[in-house]
Amino acid sequence: MAALINVPSKAKRGDIVEIRTLTSHIMETGFRHTADGNLVPRNTITSFTCRYNGAEIFRADLFPAIAANPYLSFFAVVKESGKFEFEWIGDNGYSSAASASITVE
Amino acid sequence: NDKYPEEAFRQKSEADAIKVLYGKTAEPSDKVKLDAPEIAENGGVVPISVTTTLDKVTSISFFVAENPFALAASYKIPDGTIPAVANRLKMARTTKLVAIVEADGKLYSATKEVKVTVGGCGG
Numbered sequence: 378m379a380a381l382i383n384v385p386s387k388a389k390r391g392d393i394v395e396i397r398t399l400t401s402h403i404m405e406t407g408f409r410h411t412a413d414g415n416l417v418p419r420n421t422i423t424s425f426t427c428r429y430n431g432a433e434i435f436r437a438d439l440f441p442a443i444a445a446n447p448y449l450s451f452f453a454v455v456k457e458s459g460k461f462e463f464e465w466i467g468d469n470g471y472s473s474a475a476s477a478s479i480t481v482e
Numbered sequence: 483n484d485k486y487p488e489e490a491f492r493q494k495s496e497a498d499a500i501k502v503l504y505g506k507t508a509e510p511s512d513k514v515k516l517d518a519p520e521i522a523e524n525g526g527v528v529p530i531s532v533t534t535t536l537d538k539v540t541s542i543s544f545f546v547a548e549n550p551f552a553l554a555a556s557y558k559i560p561d562g563t564i565p566a567v568a569n570r571l572k573m574a575r576t577t578k579l580v581a582i583v584e585a586d587g588k589l590y591s592a593t594k595e596v597k598v599t600v601g602g603c604g605g
Contacts, residue, residue, distance in 0.1 A: 393564055406572070408550055423486055434563045440491055442546050442554035444527040444570035451557070452564035 382463060384477040388455050392481075396427065396435075397450045400465055400473060406441035422447055422467035430459035455481050487556065496545035496552040496580050500589070503543065503553065508582050508589035511536070516581045516592035522573060525598040531568035532592070536585035539565035543584075548577035574601045 383397040400422070407419025419441060427435040435451050453461075458481045465473045490503035500508060515533045522528040532542055542565065543556040554571050565583065573579075576597045583590045 404572075406550075432560075434560055436558040436560075438486055438556040440551065440553050440555060442544075442549050442551070442572045444572050448568075448570050450531070450568035452566050454562055454564065 379473055380463065380465070380475040382461075382475050382477045384461055384479055386478070387480050387482065390456060390481055392455055393452050394455055394479070395450060395452055396461065396477075397448070398425075398427075398463055398475075399446060399448045400475075401446050402465070402467065402471070404441065404443055404445040404447065408441070420468050420471075422465050422471065424466045425449065426464050427451070427453075428462045428464075429453060429455075430457065455479060457481050487553070491551055491553045493552060494550070496547045496578070499545055499552040500543075500580075500582060503556065504582070504584065504589055506589055508591035510593065511583075511590035512592075514581060514583045514590050514592040516579070516594050518579055518594050518596050521597045521599065523599045525573040525575070525601045528571050528573050528596065528598075529568065530571050530579065530581075531566070532581045532583070533566040534583045534585070534590075536565065536583055536590060538586040539583055541582075541584040542567055543582045544569070544571060545580040545582070546571060546573050546577055547580065549574050573598045 380400040405420040409417045425437040461477045463475045493499035517531045544554040545552045581592045
């Protein structure tokens, strides 16, 4: 588990909830050189998706200009109890997933 | 529009990147609210957020003009999601920052100058 997810555990029907995610990743730009002059190869997260009860509510294409340990905050309108699923995909076959549940009253 | 926009990412200037990513140009709008620091002490982590009062928003993108490649992030906003996003960007040096909001098929932009004390891209 390399991700921190912050989703309220409870909400009222129709509420707008803030979803905050932080995942640990080096986000190497591919522009840096080592002391002996070799280029450090690019290693970034390239895409992020969030699904709410199976439906995609947020998607991001990310580039090397995203800071290390990418933090994202966005908002969703909740209509029913369920699960948020998060997925990060990156260079070199990187993939990471997390989920969070919400109870809607 | 579901593929990773490799071509847009390869554009060095923000104007070209916007053109390649969206195929059109943006007009400045005060309905796009871009929140960024005046001075960023560490260009490696600059907190940036954007909110908008525009309707029918389908995507939000960020461009950092002085970076090696301008395109920094592109977010798809499906129906029913609130058009607001916050993230942290890297900036090579003092730069113009452009946020683009695509709403109802049109592009709207907000621009801000961010002074960077220490660059975030490395030598």
